[in-house]
Amino acid sequence: MIRVGIVGGTGYTGVELLRLLVNHPQVEVAVITSRAEEGVAVADLYPSLRGHLDLAFSVPDVDALAACDAVFFATPHGVAQAMMPSLIERGVRVIDLSADFRIQDIAVWEKWYAQAHACPELVPQAVYGLPEVYREQIKTAQLVACPGCYPTATQLGFLPLLENNLVDASDLIANAASGASGAGRQAKVDNLLTEVSDSFKAYACGGHRHLPEIEQGLRAAQPAGATEAKLTFVPHLLPMIRGIHATLYANLTDKSVDLQALFEERYANEPFVDVLPAGSHPQTRTVKSSNMCRLSVFNPQDSDKVVVLSVIDNLTKGASGQAVQNLNIMFGFEETAGLDQVALLP
Ligand SMILES: NC(=O)C1=CN([C@@H]2O[C@H](COP(=O)(O)OP(=O)(O)OC[C@H]3O[C@@H](n4cnc5c(N)ncnc54)[C@H](OP(=O)(O)O)[C@@H]3O)[C@@H](O)[C@H]2O)C=CC1
Numbered sequence: 001m002i003r004v005g006i007v008g009g010t011g012y013t014g015v016e017l018l019r020l021l022v023n024h025p026q027v028e029v030a031v032i033t034s035r036a037e038e039g040v041a042v043a044d045l046y047p048s049l050r051g052h053l054d055l056a057f058s059v060p061d062v063d064a065l066a067a068c069d070a071v072f073f074a075t076p077h078g079v080a081q082a083m084m085p086s087l088i089e090r091g092v093r094v095i096d097l098s099a100d101f102r103i104q105d106i107a108v109w110e111k112w113y114a115q116a117h118a119c120p121e122l123v124p125q126a127v128y129g130l131p132e133v134y135r136e137q138i139k140t141a142q143l144v145a146c147p148g149c150y151p152t153a154t155q156l157g158f159l160p161l162l163e164n165n166l167v168d169a170s171d172l173i174a175n176a177a178s179g180a181s182g183a184g185r186q187a188k189v190d191n192l193l194t195e196v197s198d199s200f201k202a203y204a205c206g207g208h209r210h211l212p213e214i215e216q217g218l219r220a221a222q223p224a225g226a227t228e229a230k231l232t233f234v235p236h237l238l239p240m241i242r243g244i245h246a247t248l249y250a251n252l253t254d255k256s257v258d259l260q261a262l263f264e265e266r267y268a269n270e271p272f273v274d275v276l277p278a279g280s281h282p283q284t285r286t287v288k289s290s291n292m293c294r295l296s297v298f299n300p301q302d303s304d305k306v307v308v309l310s311v312i313d314n315l316t317k318g319a320s321g322q323a324v325q326n327l328n329i330m331f332g333f334e335e336t337a338g339l340d341q342v343a344l345l346p
């Protein structure tokens with residue numbers, strides 16, 4: 001049994017972590033922080049957890065967190081980097097759900113997040129928490145930077161094509177649509193029911209902060225000498241609570257490959273990636289509240305285009321579920337421990 005702490009327990013990813021961890025056989029949630037809700041019982045704020053967790057929110061305290069085996073940060077960007085040196089120094093293993101340690105080039109991070117990075121010296125030791133690529137490094141990592149939600153759906157869809165240099169990497173396109181919980185729990189007019197429901201829009205078409213993260217991951221997957229991956233990424237807001245649907249496009253440079261077999265073989269041993277039978281279209285509701293990514297691959301009209309469809313739950317495989325998957329890998333637990341929920345349907 002390990003003791004874990006969660007910094008930032010009142011947001012959507014915080015409560016999603018709790019939903020998963022209260023059923024984890026090897027984890028005790030020992031500390032959960034909120035400055036605004038200090039002293040409030042978790043089950044009073046989130047009655048869904050009544051009977052599952054007898055713990056109150058406390059203000060973040062380094063000594064209390066350092067007494068844990070692992071600490072999750074489910075906080076806005078900028079928070080984890082400020083507390084990280086004192087936890088790392090004291091030997092705690094940290095899983096950061098925010099963007100603080102995802103991007104290796106500090107200048108790129110500072111440009112997209114419009115702030116100075118508080119501890120650039122720890123960035124090189126952060127392991128990017130996409131188990132389908134970095135499982136071996138995650139096993140021994142002290143600091144894991146969990147991928148963003150759009151980057152998870154997009155990278156899993158493009159990886160088999162880029163790893164095998166089968167497409168023109170200089171012209172990749174991702175149209176991805178997210179449910180409103182992707183924007184977090186803070187009340188914003190843009191996310192009111194009356195604003196989101198019964199409508200559909202693109203946003204951040206001129207540039208979204210997940211673009212450099214996705215390109216970094218895609219480039220790392222390419223074989224030496226391949227044309228550098230460049231992506232046009234357009235996020236959209238869907239009138240639903242959870243889920244991401246990414247539609248990915250690329251031009252094939254090698255048409256001789258059996259795309260269905262390629263994808264099936266790439267993910268054959270992955271517990272949380274499901275390649276659907278040829279011709280199937282994945283739906284977000286088939287992954288809702290589960291840690292699965294479901295993919296399908298098409299070569300429409302036998303053209304030179306490949307289209308990949310990729311769905312995840314932004315709060316589970318896109319955030320807290322993937323964070324628990326990383327915890328399991330780091331501590332040598334069964335990778336699926338606490339994560340075997342079947343999607344909620346309808
Ligand atoms: N929503 C999603 O689908 C996804 C979110 N993420 C990322 O996960 C992180 C958490 O997102 P989300 O769950 O939406 O929650 P929020 O970003 O709304 O963060 C909420 C939590 O952080 C705490 N917090 C805020 N500021 C500070 C601070 N300065 N020091 C300590 N604690 C602080 C808040 O508690 P209090 O202020 O009371 O202390 C609250 O519990 C973000 O970085 C987000 O980008 C990643 C993937 C997907």
Ligand SMILES: CC(=O)N[C@@H](CCC(=O)OP(=O)(O)O)C(=O)O
Nearest residue numbers: 098099148149178179180182183
């Ligand atoms: C719908 C919506 O607003 N989505 C958010 C996703 C951000 C997110 O979750 O950011 P990280 O994964 O980097 O933490 C957005 O586009 O800003």
